Amino acid sequence: MAASIRLRVKLxxxxxxxxxxxxxxxxxxEPLPLREVAQRAGVSPQLxxxxxxxxxxxxxxxxxxxxxxxLLVPAVAGGGI
Amino acid sequence: MKxxxxxxxxxxxxxxxxxxxxxxxxxxxxxxxxxxxxxxxxGDGHYHVAxxxxxxxxxxxxxxxxxxxxDGAYQIDAxxxxxCQVCVHECAQGALVVPQGxxxxxxxxxxxxxxxxxxxxxxxxxx
Amino acid sequence: MNGYAxxxxxxxxxxxxxxxxPLDAKLAEDYIGGRGFAARIIxxxxxxxDPLGPENRLVLASGPFAGxxxxxxxxxxxxxxxxATGLYGDANVGGHLAAELKYAGYDAIVFQGAAEHPVYLxxxxxxxxxxDASALWGxxxxxxxVALKENLGxxxxxxxxxxxxxxxxxxxxxxxDIGRQAGRTGVGAVMGSKKLKAIAVRGSKSxxxxxxxxxxxxxxxxxxxxxxxxxxxVWHKYGLGSVCTWANSIGAFPTRNFSSGYFxxxxxxxxxxxxxxxxxxxxxxFACPMACGKFSRVKERGxxxxxxxxxxxxxxxxxxxxxxxxxxAYANYLCDELGLDTISAGNVIGFTMECFExxxxxxxxxxxLAVRFxxxxxxxxxxxxxxxxxxxxxxxxxxxxxxxxVWGKGSEAYAIQIKGLEWSGYxxxxxxxxxxxxxxxxxxxxxxxxxxxxxxxxxxxxxxxGKAAKVIELQHIRPLFDxxxxxxxxxxxxxxxxxxxxxxxxxxxxxxxxxxxxxxASERVYNxxxxxxxxxVPGFGREHDYPPERFSTTPVxxxxxxxxxxxxxxxxxxxxxxxGLRGWDARGLPQAATxxxxxxxxxxxxxxxxxxID
Numbered sequence: 009m010a011a012s013i014r015l016r017v018k019l020x021x022x023x024x025x026x027x028x029x030x031x032x033x034x035x036x037x038e039p040l041p042l043r044e045v046a047q048r049a050g051v052s053p054q055l056x057x058x059x060x061x062x063x064x065x066x067x068x069x070x071x072x073x074x075x076x077x078x079l080l081v082p083a084v085a086g087g088g089i
Numbered sequence: 090m091k092x093x094x095x096x097x098x099x100x101x102x103x104x105x106x107x108x109x110x111x112x113x114x115x116x117x118x119x120x121x122x123x124x125x126x127x128x129x130x131x132g133d134g135h136y137h138v139a140x141x142x143x144x145x146x147x148x149x150x151x152x153x154x155x156x157x158x159x160d161g162a163y164q165i166d167a168x169x170x171x172x173c174q175v176c177v178h179e180c181a182q183g184a185l186v187v188p189q190g191x192x193x194x195x196x197x198x199x200x201x202x203x204x205x206x207x208x209x210x211x212x213x214x215x216x
Numbered sequence: 217m218n219g220y221a222x223x224x225x226x227x228x229x230x231x232x233x234x235x236x237x238p239l240d241a242k243l244a245e246d247y248i249g250g251r252g253f254a255a256r257i258i259x260x261x262x263x264x265x266d267p268l269g270p271e272n273r274l275v276l277a278s279g280p281f282a283g284x285x286x287x288x289x290x291x292x293x294x295x296x297x298x299x300a301t302g303l304y305g306d307a308n309v310g311g312h313l314a315a316e317l318k319y320a321g322y323d324a325i326v327f328q329g330a331a332e333h334p335v336y337l338x339x340x341x342x343x344x345x346x347x348d349a350s351a352l353w354g355x356x357x358x359x360x361x362v363a364l365k366e367n368l369g370x371x372x373x374x375x376x377x378x379x380x381x382x383x384x385x386x387x388x389x390x391x392x393d394i395g396r397q398a399g400r401t402g403v404g405a406v407m408g409s410k411k412l413k414a415i416a417v418r419g420s421k422s423x424x425x426x427x428x429x430x431x432x433x434x435x436x437x438x439x440x441x442x443x444x445x446x447x448x449x450v451w452h453k454y455g456l457g458s459v460c461t462w463a464n465s466i467g468a469f470p471t472r473n474f475s476s477g478y479f480x481x482x483x484x485x486x487x488x489x490x491x492x493x494x495x496x497x498x499x500x501x502f503a504c505p506m507a508c509g510k511f512s513r514v515k516e517r518g519x520x521x522x523x524x525x526x527x528x529x530x531x532x533x534x535x536x537x538x539x540x541x542x543x544x545a546y547a548n549y550l551c552d553e554l555g556l557d558t559i560s561a562g563n564v565i566g567f568t569m570e571c572f573e574x575x576x577x578x579x580x581x582x583x584x585l586a587v588r589f590x591x592x593x594x595x596x597x598x599x600x601x602x603x604x605x606x607x608x609x610x611x612x613x614x615x616x617x618x619x620x621x622v623w624g625k626g627s628e629a630y631a632i633q634i635k636g637l638e639w640s641g642y643x644x645x646x647x648x649x650x651x652x653x654x655x656x657x658x659x660x661x662x663x664x665x666x667x668x669x670x671x672x673x674x675x676x677x678x679x680x681x682g683k684a685a686k687v688i689e690l691q692h693i694r695p696l697f698d699x700x701x702x703x704x705x706x707x708x709x710x711x712x713x714x715x716x717x718x719x720x721x722x723x724x725x726x727x728x729x730x731x732x733x734x735x736x737a738s739e740r741v742y743n744x745x746x747x748x749x750x751x752x753v754p755g756f757g758r759e760h761d762y763p764p765e766r767f768s769t770t771p772v773x774x775x776x777x778x779x780x781x782x783x784x785x786x787x788x789x790x791x792x793x794x795x796g797l798r799g800w801d802a803r804g805l806p807q808a809a810t811x812x813x814x815x816x817x818x819x820x821x822x823x824x825x826x827x828x829i830d
Binding site: 101107110112117119135 | 283284285312315341362370371394395419420421422423425428431432436439440442448452496497498499500501503504505506507509513520
Binding site: 018020022054055056057058060063065079081082083085086087088089 | 446449450453454458462667669670671674693704710711712714776
């Protein structure tokens with residue numbers, strides 16, 4: 009049985025307002041690409057401009073690992089939603 | 090105590106100048122500050138920051154002894170200053186300046202406010 | 217007057233004289249500053265004026281939030297009656313100019329008349345001179361700024377025009393701070409028509425504020441909030457170029473003259489390539505922690521450029537299908553030295569490429585040049601000809617609407633402009649709120665009044681309901697920053713809470729005024745500019761708000777918005793909703809009651825007397 013992958017997802021700007029939370033702690037059964045991690049955190053990937061994992065920008069296909077901190081950066085933080 | 094600069098990190102925003110003016114003099118006037126940003130953009134693509142490195146050369150040449158270490162940094166006693174500006178000419182950093190309409194030079198007192206606010210980490214307080 | 221310098225500098229270039237007027241307290245109260253001052257001055261002083269004639273004004277306005285301890289407090293507005301549209305036109309520029317104006321003791325400079333020979337304005341606190349600029353005339357915009365800085369000193373803030381402005385190109389821009397521009401609506405041509413090559417300002421005064429301790433407290437909190445925001449690193453690293461990949465993924469990236477919203481060649485011009493291949497350092501405007509400017513070196517061409525940022529990468533990269541970042545940066549550099557707005561240049565040249573590939577024009581019109589999508593040398597050749605009004609450049613220099621009128625053959629359907637201003641960087645067939653934003657921007661097809669694409673995505677692309685209300689809300693709050701003369705990106709991109717700006721107002725000005733009241737000033741300006749259009753352009757109204765036919769008839773062929781377009785019926789629904797909410801009539805003109813309700817009774821009376829409104 010694969011070890012679970014725990015992630016802390018931080019929602020930037022108005023992504024937090026839209027999702028109703030500034031942070032989501034996830035536990036995944038298997039590695040998932042960042043765009044799906046966003047979805048699990050309650051954010052449409054269409055609204056995410058950049059993903060950063062532990063401070064480094066990564067493409068949407070990148071799969072974060074155990075203990076990683078994911079930051080979802082919106083294109084527009086103020087007045088966009 | 091002194092302010093140390095990593096020039097390549099400076100973005101040219103001059104927040105340090107504005108902060109210095111506000112905290113030292115209570116004014117919004119970046120020319121009245123103890124730190125100065127200049128541009129070498131078409132040279133090496135970077136900015137340059139001139140600030141006192143606490144070398145003490147100004148104190149050594151001051152004829153009235155108006156420049157002394159107070160709270161860990163060289164500061165100018167305005168009452169003792171005789172406006173001769175020898176310190177301004179002596180400073181290798183160009184870090185002493187006489188603002189328009191003033192007589193006594195102003196300089197960095199290493200208070201650290203600009204360091205705290207500098208958004209790029211170009212400034213550090215050391216010593 | 218706390219927050220204000222207290223004077224407006226007037227310059228008569230026909231006579232070579234300058235004088236200072238006290239800032240009118242009522243002007244400051246009703247219009248706040250920046251675009252507010254500019255709009256009222258243009259309304260009052262350019263009735264019936266020829267935009268390129270001596271009667272036009274060129275206004276350079278600062279505002280109460282410039283030069284004081286708050287993030288990004290230096291956003292200047294250049295304004296005039298636009299030679300491109302015949303309407304109110306303006307362009308904003310960051311850098312350090314708006315702040316320096318305040319230190320010199322001026323809230324605005326208003327130029328009238330025209331010099332006989334090239335001049336520049338020299339402002340050193342109270343010492344103001346109109347000086348000879350013949351040696352600078354003909355030089356590149358940045359070249360001229362560097363020459364003046366070397367001559368006058370590093371502490372002067374300088375604005376210049378390039379050959380494009382000198383030759384009255386209708387999308388000539390005004391340049392400042394080695395790589396920033398007041399780009400849109402041809403403000404550079406107005407400056408050129410006055411034979412004004414440059415404006416040089418130095419000030420040694422402080423800006424008076426009401427409550428230093430409150431300003432320190434609020435400002436400090438804002439600066440630290442941004443500094444410690446985890447997303448700041450992203451902005452420092454990539455700037456606004458990072459918007460490109462995202463915009464492309466959601467089908468909003470202009471491609472091949474807005475034939476699509478998806479560019480298959482995006483990877484070569486994305487933020488990673490930019491950072492790896494050309495960026496040397498970050499460049500900030502005055503007191504701005506975001507440092508969104510990227511200073512770049514294009515080694516293979518031996519040039520430096522600030523940029524390219526989103527709009528330039530969109531209009532030169534995607535829109536002309538130029539898929540190497542070095543090529544986009546080189547084209548950016550060329551436009552900057554020539555003094556051409558990169559948005560309009562990319563739009564006009566993209567149009568030319570489509571016309572050439574379709575056979576609407578051929579080598580006889582292009583002077584033997586093959587002009588195809590993806591060809592940066594063709595871009596460069598055209599940019600040079602436009603700046604000098606040579607050959608095909610003489611047609612293109614008057615803008616894309618004019619070029620389509622000259623070449624015909626149905627090309628009007630894909631001359632991507634509204635009211636004579638070339639469309640900027642967002643393909644909007646899949647985003648009705650953004651489409652409406654472009655249709656109803658006061659200066660023509662520009663995105664900065666209301667940016668609503670994420671609203672369309674979050675609420676549903678197909679939906680029409682609620683879109684007009686959102687556009688109006690954004691059209692008041694985003695431009696309020698331009699009235700205050702501070703950049704809105706700390707709020708827009710870092711999400712800095714608007715409450716800080718509401719707190720800054722009494723700290724800086726000492727005035728007890730609600731945020732809603734400040735927004736009302738912004739609404740007043742919006743209606744004033746619409747009224748100006750109604751007065752100055754015969755028959756102005758609804759018909760001037762529609763986008764080009766391509767957007768209402770042709771589905772997007774590729775990408776996330778494939779199949780989308782917004783038909784005339786839906787456009788009318790959006791406009792009807794918008795006009796209704798604004799208190800404008802079915803023709804799209806402000807009703808008298810609406811104007812009176814905003815304190816514009818004099819404007820209402822004038823429009824009624826002229827028979828424009830009832």
